[in-house]
Amino acid sequence: xxxxxxDLQEVAFNLRHVAGLGGLxxxxxxSHADDDVIDSLLEEAARFASxxxxxxxxxxxxxxxxxxxxxxxxxxxxxxTVATPTGFKDAYKSYVDAGWGTVSLNQEFGGGGFPHLLGxxxxxxxxxxxxxxxxxxxxxxxxxxxxxxHGSPQLQADYLPKMVTGEWTGTMNxxxxxxxxxxxxxxxxxxxxxxGTYRIHGTKIFxxxxxxxxxxxxxxxxxxxxxxxxxxTRGISSFLVPKYLLNADxxxxxxxxxxxxxxxxxxxxxxxxxxxxxYGDNDGxxxxxxxxxxxxxxxxxxxxxxxxLSVGLEGVAIAERAYQQALAYAQERHQGRAPHTPKGExxxxxxxxxxxxxxxxMRATTSAMxxxxxxxxxxxxxxxxAATDAERESADEVAALLTPLTKAWGTDMGCELTSxxxxxxxxxxxxxxxxxxxxxxDARIAPIYEGTNGIQAADLIGRKLPMRGGAVVKEHLExxxxxxSQLAALDVSATNGAEPLDLTSAAAHLNGAIDACEQxxxxxxxxxxxxxxxxxxxxxxxxxxxxxxxxxxxxxISAADSDNGYSSDFAADRAVLARxxxxxxxxxxxxxxxxxxxxxxxxxxxxxxxxx
Numbered sequence: 001x002x003x004x005x006x007d008l009q010e011v012a013f014n015l016r017h018v019a020g021l022g023g024l025x026x027x028x029x030x031s032h033a034d035d036d037v038i039d040s041l042l043e044e045a046a047r048f049a050s051x052x053x054x055x056x057x058x059x060x061x062x063x064x065x066x067x068x069x070x071x072x073x074x075x076x077x078x079x080x081t082v083a084t085p086t087g088f089k090d091a092y093k094s095y096v097d098a099g100w101g102t103v104s105l106n107q108e109f110g111g112g113g114f115p116h117l118l119g120x121x122x123x124x125x126x127x128x129x130x131x132x133x134x135x136x137x138x139x140x141x142x143x144x145x146x147x148x149x150h151g152s153p154q155l156q157a158d159y160l161p162k163m164v165t166g167e168w169t170g171t172m173n174x175x176x177x178x179x180x181x182x183x184x185x186x187x188x189x190x191x192x193x194x195x196g197t198y199r200i201h202g203t204k205i206f207x208x209x210x211x212x213x214x215x216x217x218x219x220x221x222x223x224x225x226x227x228x229x230x231x232x233t234r235g236i237s238s239f240l241v242p243k244y245l246l247n248a249d250x251x252x253x254x255x256x257x258x259x260x261x262x263x264x265x266x267x268x269x270x271x272x273x274x275x276x277x278x279y280g281d282n283d284g285x286x287x288x289x290x291x292x293x294x295x296x297x298x299x300x301x302x303x304x305x306x307x308x309l310s311v312g313l314e315g316v317a318i319a320e321r322a323y324q325q326a327l328a329y330a331q332e333r334h335q336g337r338a339p340h341t342p343k344g345e346x347x348x349x350x351x352x353x354x355x356x357x358x359x360x361x362m363r364a365t366t367s368a369m370x371x372x373x374x375x376x377x378x379x380x381x382x383x384x385x386a387a388t389d390a391e392r393e394s395a396d397e398v399a400a401l402l403t404p405l406t407k408a409w410g411t412d413m414g415c416e417l418t419s420x421x422x423x424x425x426x427x428x429x430x431x432x433x434x435x436x437x438x439x440x441x442d443a444r445i446a447p448i449y450e451g452t453n454g455i456q457a458a459d460l461i462g463r464k465l466p467m468r469g470g471a472v473v474k475e476h477l478e479x480x481x482x483x484x485s486q487l488a489a490l491d492v493s494a495t496n497g498a499e500p501l502d503l504t505s506a507a508a509h510l511n512g513a514i515d516a517c518e519q520x521x522x523x524x525x526x527x528x529x530x531x532x533x534x535x536x537x538x539x540x541x542x543x544x545x546x547x548x549x550x551x552x553x554x555x556x557i558s559a560a561d562s563d564n565g566y567s568s569d570f571a572a573d574r575a576v577l578a579r580x581x582x583x584x585x586x587x588x589x590x591x592x593x594x595x596x597x598x599x600x601x602x603x604x605x606x607x608x609x610x611x612x
Contacts, residue, residue, distance in 0.1 A: 053129035060271025127317035132271035143170025199284025210275030211260035238296030239287035268441030312406035315414025322421035368548035409544030411446035457536035506582035513589035538595035549586035
């Protein structure tokens with residue numbers, strides 16, 4: 001299925017009434033972000049996503065990216081390259097020409113200077129349209145963030161203008177064959193040169209868009225170790241290594257000593273080239289230090305944290321696309337009799353309660369995921385642009401707390417919801433021609449890369465929960481409690497003229513989940529490291545599910561506020577989403593408390609027999 005149309009009402013509602021785009025527009029740095037401009041950008045981005053990018057999704061999955069060895073007869077480049085599927089180059093050129101990559105980037109280097117929150121909404125549309133294609137701009141914008149934060153003025157001047165436009169793309173090079181998530185074990189070497197540059201030698205794997213034919217130059221950000229560096233992550237430095245070196249006038253010069261050895265054959269995202277890159281097969285790849293020596297891991301986290309929000313957003317985006325396709329199929333496919341189907345007739349499967357339940361689960365959970373990602377982006381904006389130091393510090397704490405929730409819970413739900421999309425299709429979902437299976441396959445990578453979801457959970461309990469002695473999480477849960485109180489008092493009329501929707505049960509589920517999160521948080525602050533790590537994933541799911549329930553509650557509250565101008569039907573729909581999510585997902589949160597506090601004892605006594 002190539003059809004995809006972004007739900008602009010849903011996107012705009014979450015931007016303005018779940019996240020605070022209007023409040024960001026009141027800040028001096030975003031004074032140009034008025035409603036008319038925002039609406040125009042969203043409408044045009046939706047058109048670009050549906051007309052230009054979405055048709056590539058199926059083509060990319062079937063044609064795949066292709067490694068072109070240096071000795072292949074039709075390869076005139078003289079080195080190994082990667083050919084992207086039909087239409088990818090044209091779509092990327094249109095993306096660059098339209099300036100889509102510039103929207104939320106620094107005006108100093110040619111960006112539009114709009115909030116990152118708006119950029120995230122546009123990124124969601126493009127990712128829904130074709131996840132494989134969207135990964136190239138995603139990594140480029142992360143690379144821009146790192147160079148902007150840590151690069152020298154010369155590096156910024158040389159590389160950022162064309163990276164901002166998208167004429168040059170960027171990558172992140174961490175992983176090596178022997179060192180996956182254990183980045184401190186990497187062996188790639190950097191050798192100082194008399195002219196202040198470095199020569200890079202080593203092999204990197206799993207490098208997304210490490211080689212491709214979309215842009216004239218690729219700017220690799222590479223982690224490597226100096227010969228006299230201390231062991232572990234303390235001895236890692238970061239380097240900018242361009243595919244082509246630059247001449248004195250900024251034009252492209254000779255090719256650097258970096259090449260694509262091969263690309264991986266993957267479960268999903270087939271059109272995105274995942275490359276093995278060899279640095280320094282000859283004299284060494286020329287690299288430029290980014291930031292200080294031995295500070296590379298801290299520098300790279302600027303890019304990784306950006307990417308973690310974007311990966312969480314992939315869960316939202318692919319769930320949205322899977323939902324749209326499942327909904328269309330359920331409306332068209334007739335099978336069996338539903339409870340009220342006349343004898344002798346068959347019903348569209350959407351009339352079967354179990355199918356309707358799965359669709360409503362997809363709809364509500366995707367909306368909750370979207371609200372979480374957008375709030376995460378808003379907090380990042382405020383951490384950089386709020387008026388006072390105190391406001392910026394507070395927003396930075398919120399962003400730090402929400403990032404592992406967005407990345408881990410968002411991608412886990414992306415897998416779960418795309419699986420529901422396959423289930424709704426029945427047997428046809430297991431057949432590739434419908435496209436439902438592709439969404440499921442594409443979604444599966446997101447819980448793995450940019451720090452596995454287990455790493456996100458460890459980060460949550462190891463770094464985020466202890467912030468200010470647990471006060472950041474405590475204040476967060478107090479804000480959720482306020483949402484539950486307002487939800488309990490909400491009066492929303494049903495669309496069919498029945499009695500007003502009773503939301504007190506939803507509020508009760510939310511309060512129960514908050515109670516459980518408070519208990520779990522207190523337990524972690526006194527737990528041993530092994531106990532804490534064992535229960536960390538369950539805790540992340542507790543906190544994320546509870547936060548998501550409050551986000552849907554806030555949406556229902558905003559939709560029911562007459563000052564916001566929404567119809568009673570729309571308000572009722574938002575209330576249904578909040579109530580359904582509360583009863584089906586938030587209600588599960590207290591049951592996870594035992595998964596936090598008890599499993600460590602069993603792991604401690606587990607013997608080799610159990611794992612035999």
